[in-house]
Structure formats: C-alpha cells, structure tokens
Amino acid sequence: MSCDPSSSGPLSSGTSPSRTSPSDALPPRRAATPGPAFALALCCALAAAGCGHKKSPTPPPSKIPQRVTLSAHQRGSEAILEFPFPTMTISGTSLPGISRIEIWRFGMEVPEFALELLAEEDARREEAQDLLDELGLDLYETPVGLPGEDGAPSAGELPAGADATGVPPPAFPLQDPAGDKAREEGIPGAAAVETAAGGEDAADDTAEDDTLEDGTLEDGTLEDGTLEDDTLDDGTLEDGTTSAGEGDADDDDALEGGAPGEDGTGEELAGEGDAAAEGGAEEGADVELTAEEELALRVEAARNLLRSPVTPKSSFIAATAKDFKKGAELVLAVDAEEISTAVVGDLVVLRIPLPPRAAAGPELGYLFAAKIFALNGKPSDLSNTAGLLPEESPPAPRDVKVEAQPDGVALEWRADEEPRGGFRIYRRDAQARAYGAPLATVPGTLYSGDVYTYVDRLAVFGARYIYGVTALASATPLLESDLSSEHEVDYQDRFGPAVPGGLVAFPEAGRVRLLWTPVADPDLAGYEVRRRARVEDDPVTLSEQPVTGSQYLDEAVTSGEVWLYSVVSVDESGNRSEPGLEVHVRVP
Numbered sequence: 306m307s308c309d310p311s312s313s314g315p316l317s318s319g320t321s322p323s324r325t326s327p328s329d330a331l332p333p334r335r336a337a338t339p340g341p342a343f344a345l346a347l348c349c350a351l352a353a354a355g356c357g358h359k360k361s362p363t364p365p366p367s368k369i370p371q372r373v374t375l376s377a378h379q380r381g382s383e384a385i386l387e388f389p390f391p392t393m394t395i396s397g398t399s400l401p402g403i404s405r406i407e408i409w410r411f412g413m414e415v416p417e418f419a420l421e422l423l424a425e426e427d428a429r430r431e432e433a434q435d436l437l438d439e440l441g442l443d444l445y446e447t448p449v450g451l452p453g454e455d456g457a458p459s460a461g462e463l464p465a466g467a468d469a470t471g472v473p474p475p476a477f478p479l480q481d482p483a484g485d486k487a488r489e490e491g492i493p494g495a496a497a498v499e500t501a502a503g504g505e506d507a508a509d510d511t512a513e514d515d516t517l518e519d520g521t522l523e524d525g526t527l528e529d530g531t532l533e534d535d536t537l538d539d540g541t542l543e544d545g546t547t548s549a550g551e552g553d554a555d556d557d558d559a560l561e562g563g564a565p566g567e568d569g570t571g572e573e574l575a576g577e578g579d580a581a582a583e584g585g586a587e588e589g590a591d592v593e594l595t596a597e598e599e600l601a602l603r604v605e606a607a608r609n610l611l612r613s614p615v616t617p618k619s620s621f622i623a624a625t626a627k628d629f630k631k632g633a634e635l636v637l638a639v640d641a642e643e644i645s646t647a648v649v650g651d652l653v654v655l656r657i658p659l660p661p662r663a664a665a666g667p668e669l670g671y672l673f674a675a676k677i678f679a680l681n682g683k684p685s686d687l688s689n690t691a692g693l694l695p696e697e698s699p700p701a702p703r704d705v706k707v708e709a710q711p712d713g714v715a716l717e718w719r720a721d722e723e724p725r726g727g728f729r730i731y732r733r734d735a736q737a738r739a740y741g742a743p744l745a746t747v748p749g750t751l752y753s754g755d756v757y758t759y760v761d762r763l764a765v766f767g768a769r770y771i772y773g774v775t776a777l778a779s780a781t782p783l784l785e786s787d788l789s790s791e792h793e794v795d796y797q798d799r800f801g802p803a804v805p806g807g808l809v810a811f812p813e814a815g816r817v818r819l820l821w822t823p824v825a826d827p828d829l830a831g832y833e834v835r836r837r838a839r840v841e842d843d844p845v846t847l848s849e850q851p852v853t854g855s856q857y858l859d860e861a862v863t864s865g866e867v868w869l870y871s872v873v874s875v876d877e878s879g880n881r882s883e884p885g886l887e888v889h890v891r892v893p
Contacts (some may be wrong), residue, residue, distance in 0.1 A: 367396040370685040377691035381787025405678035408637040414667040419621035433607035619692030622670035649741035707792040711800035713762040726777030735769035766798040801882040802826035810890040823855040
C-alpha cells in the first residue's frame with residue numbers, strides 16, 4: 306500500500322448544465338475534496354496501522370520433554386533400564402504427559418585388551434575371595450584359627466598343594482602389607498611383619514620406641530650406652546666422634562652416608578642409623594617371615610583388593626553421538642496405554658531381552674538410549690548412553706514357594722550354589738509391568754541345597770502381589786540371575802485373630818461374671834461370648850455385636866444350673882479365632 310500524499314484520489318469532473326430555472330443560475334456545486342492536511346493525516350494513520358513493523362509476540366512455552374538420564378544393568382538374559390519419569394519440558398515448565406517411549410540399542414565389539422584386563426581382574430578377585438573363604442573370614446572379621454593357633458591345622462593336615470600357610474600362594478600382589486587394618490584385627494605377627502617390611506611405620510617404631518626412648522640404642526651399639534640431648538643437633542656427636550672419644554666423624558658421613566670410622570664404630574652406627582631412618586630396607590629384605598606372618602600379609606592383601614573399586618565393564622563400551630544415531634536400532638516402543646504399567650514409584654523400568662552370547666567370535670557390548678515423546682508428538686533429545694557388557698549370570702533359584710500368612714507373605718526357595726552377593730527378593734503389584742528396587746537382600750550364608758526363607762511383613766491385606774527371587778553374583782557392577790518362577794498372591798485377610806486366653810468365671814447370685822485376657826491384634830473388632838448348658842449342645846452367642854471389652858456379665862442364667870462358657874475373638878474383616886479354653890460354673 307502506497308503512503309504518498311499525492312495519491313489521495315482523482316477529483317470529480319463534468320460539463321456545464323443548461324439554464325432552465327432560477328436555481329440553475331447558481332454556480333454548479335462541486336464534490337468536496339480532501340485538502341492536503343487531511344491526506345497527510347490519513348496517510349500517517351495508515352502507516353501506523355499497516356506500514357510499520359509489528360513487535361513479535363512472546364512465543365508459547367516449548368512442549369518438548371527434557372532428555373532423561375538412563376541407567377542399565379543385567380538381570381539374567383535381560384537388560385533392565387531405568388530412568389526418572391519425565392515431568393519437565395526443556396523450557397522448565399511442567400510436562401502435561403508423554404505419549405510414547407522409545408529405546409534404541411547400539412552394538413559394538415569390545416576390544417580384546419579390555420576383555421583381558423577384565424578377566425585378569427576377575428581372576429585376582431576370585432582368588433582373593435577364595436582365600437578369605439578358605440579361612441572363614443569376611444572383609445572385616447578378626448582372623449580365626451590361623452596356622453599355629455589352638456585348633457588350627459598342622460602342616461601334616463594341610464590340603465594337597467598348599468604350603469605352610471594352608472593355601473597355595475595367591476597370584477595377586479601384596480598391597481599395603483603393613484596397613485593399620487592388620488594391627489586393628491589382631492592378625493598374629495602383624496607387628497613383626499610391619500617392621501620387617503621396612504615401611505614408614507617401621508622406621509618410626511625403630512627410632513622412637515626401640516632406640517631413643519630410654520636414651521640408648523636397643524643393641525647397645527654406642528659404647529657409652531647413652532645419647533645426650535645436644536649430641537645430634539648438628540648431625541654429629543658432641544666431641545665430633547662416633548663414640549666416646551674414638552673415631553672421627555667425617556662431617557655427617559657417619560649419620561648420613563654411613564661411612565665407617567677407622568675402628569669400625571662408624572660402620573656400626575651407620576648400619577643402625579640407616580635401618581632406623583630409612584626404614585631398614587636392607588635388614589627387612591633379609592628377614593624370613595613365619596607362616597603366620599605370611600598368611601597375615603596375604604589376608605590383608607586380599608582384603609585390600611576386594612575393598613578397592615571394580616573397573617566398570619561398561620567403561621570400555623562407548624560411541625560418538627554420530628555413530629550411535631547412525632548405527633542404533635529401535636528395540637522397544639511403549640505407547641501411551643502401556644506407559645503406566647512400566648512406572649514403579651517415580652521411575653520408569655523397562656526389560657529388554659539381550660541377544661544370545663555367541664559361542665565364538667568377538668564379544669559384543671551394547672549401548673542403550675531413550676527418547677521421550679510429548680502428548681503433541683514432539684520428541685526429546687536422546688538420553689545419555691548406558692553401556693552394558695553381557696556376562697554369564699548365576700543360575701536362578703529353584704523350587705520357589707509363596708504362601709500367605711497372618712504376619713505377611715512367606716517365601717521359600719532352594720539354590721544349587723551359594724551366590725557371593727546373596728539373594729534378592731522382588732515384589733510388584735499384579736498390574737505392574739516391571740519390578741522396582743528389590744524388597745530385600747537375603748545373605749547366602751546357608752549351605753548349598755538348604756532351604757532359604759523370607760517373610761514379607763510389609764504386605765498389605767487386599768493387594769495382589771507377584772514375587773520373584775534372583776541370585777546376586779555382583780553388586781558392583783550389578784549382575785544377577787534371571788528371576789525365578791514368578792508367583793502371584795491374592796493377599797486377603799482370611800486369618801482369624803489370636804485366641805483369647807485366661808478365661809475366668811465368677812458365679813454370683815443369679816448371674817455369672819466373666820473375665821479374660823485381651824487380644825493384641827491391631828484389627829480386632831471384639832469378642833463373642835458363647836454359652837451352653839451341656840457338652841453335647843451347640844454354643845450360643847450371647848450378644849449380637851462383638852463385646853469390645855475383656856469382661857462380660859451374663860444375667861440370663863438359672864440358679865442351681867451348671868453352664869459352660871467360651872470366648873472367641875473377631876477381627877474387622879469378620880474372621881473369628883478358635884474358641885478359647887471352656888470353663889464350667891454352677892450358678893448359686
């Protein structure tokens with residue numbers, strides 16, 4: 306649209322009219338035409354309305370979900386993937402909901418050197434654990450029955466191939482043999498081993514505890530048997546000799562370099578000084594360890610190794626974002642109607658079958674990533690990539706039995722071998738698609754073949770649960786067996802409360818007063834008081850509603866008759882206990 310003032314429009318034009326009436330004598334009336342001022346104002350108004358640039362409105366908040374943080378671990382032949390349920394958009398506003406979840410997987414060959422490193426570390430840890438198992442120790446337990454102690458096996462009773470310590474020499478190197486833990490745990494010979502090893506503590510003990518505490522060297526190296534307070538300030542004896550008046554102390558050589566004096570006293574002092582100040586490396590190297598000391602070192606080395614962090618196997622599985630997007634495949638899609646079944650608490654938990662491990666050929670590792678779609682169909686960015694190197698998992702527990710009990714749901718199972726990490730108990734609602742965190746971890750401390758048990762005392766009446774048990778091979782990284790056979794339980798309150806006891810009947814004129822011990826069941830509704838006249842009669846309940854107290858007065862009796870009373874407890878679900886002990890009473 307033009308804003309030129311000259312374009313205000315053409316003026317009207319025509320011919321002169323004929324003079325037929327007096328009014329025609331007037332000059333012809335012309336149409337009113339806008340003036341220049343009006344045209345300018347109109348143009349400016351139009352410019353303000355349509356010729357200027359409008360200010361862009363604030364864009365609406367983005368509906369794109371934030372990327373999630375994914376984690377993965379192996380459970381038998383499945384990968385278990387977890388991430389927090391997404392609730393926010395990338396603009397920081399609340400996400401109304403999600404319509405789809407996609408899981409992408411990228412497979413890659415694991416480098417041969419990585420497999421060798423992992424196998425070597427596993428072997429060293431396995432041997433370290435075997436050593437502790439052989440001695441019946443855990444990571445922090447005080448040693449029991451080491452060779453040389455009462456009840457310990459003698460050399461003639463050692464297993465074939467074992468040395469005097471009772472076990473073959475371990476392949477793993479000794480780590481921190483003079484550590485504080487050896488002293489704390491009271492391993493026999495730990496202090497002697499620490500001194501012989503020539504560590505820093507050994508130097509301190511030699512200098513402070515054995516040498517200078519009483520002013521003399523322990524073996525009496527100095528002829529006069531004393532060290533005066535000012536003799537070592539400049540590194541020499543007070544008179545410049547290495548002993549009382551004998552031998553020159555050639556500057557500090559006698560103490561620092563150990564240069565022997567002419568009469569040999571300097572050499573004597575140097576040998577002792579080096580052992581005390583430098584850790585006694587030469588002397589320590591020549592010390593022959595006893596069987597107890599050797600075993601103490603091996604136990605501490607095994608414990609140090611098992612306490613150290615495990616190299617994450619997933620650390621050798623990585624790919625660039627470009628390679629992942631190019632080579633990943635879609636392995637799972639969860640649509641809106643199924644998403645709720647995958648939510649456990651505030652987590653989304655998904656199970657993905659792992660490809661079978663090849664008998665030959667390269668070892669394969671996998672990277673997983675998740676993508677979230679909003680209700681409007683807009684996807685989030687891919688999550689982080691979670692790596693997983695499948696391993697051989699332990700056998701699943703067998704012969705699992707589940708039984709509802711008044712105090713919870715009892716589980717029972719067997720195992721062909723005792724897993725290092727124990728057993729994990731899982732429970733989920735019958736409507737849920739996946740298990741969340743384990744309900745409990747049961748230590749595998751029983752012998753193989755024995756029955757393991759656990760009671761879920763957190764079960765709530767009225768719920769339907771599905772239970773499963775796994776064997777835990779490793780907690781870091783997390784590796785567990787397949788789930789045992791799953792068992793569903795409809796946990797309804799079909800159990801009567803406790804039987805009331807201590808019933809006592811007090812006969813009075815024309816009535817009987819009854820007292821009993823109250824029941825402590827939390828869902829107790831009350832008691833039914835029952836009476837009969839003869840043993841062969843059926844008991845009659847004396848009140849329509851349960852008695853809420855622990856006493857009852859029966860006034861509907863006939864004097865001179867014998868009556869039989871019993872009490873039954875009733876819970877809020879209408880379950881009744883067995884009758885308590887029946888009492889007989891004659892009414893006066």
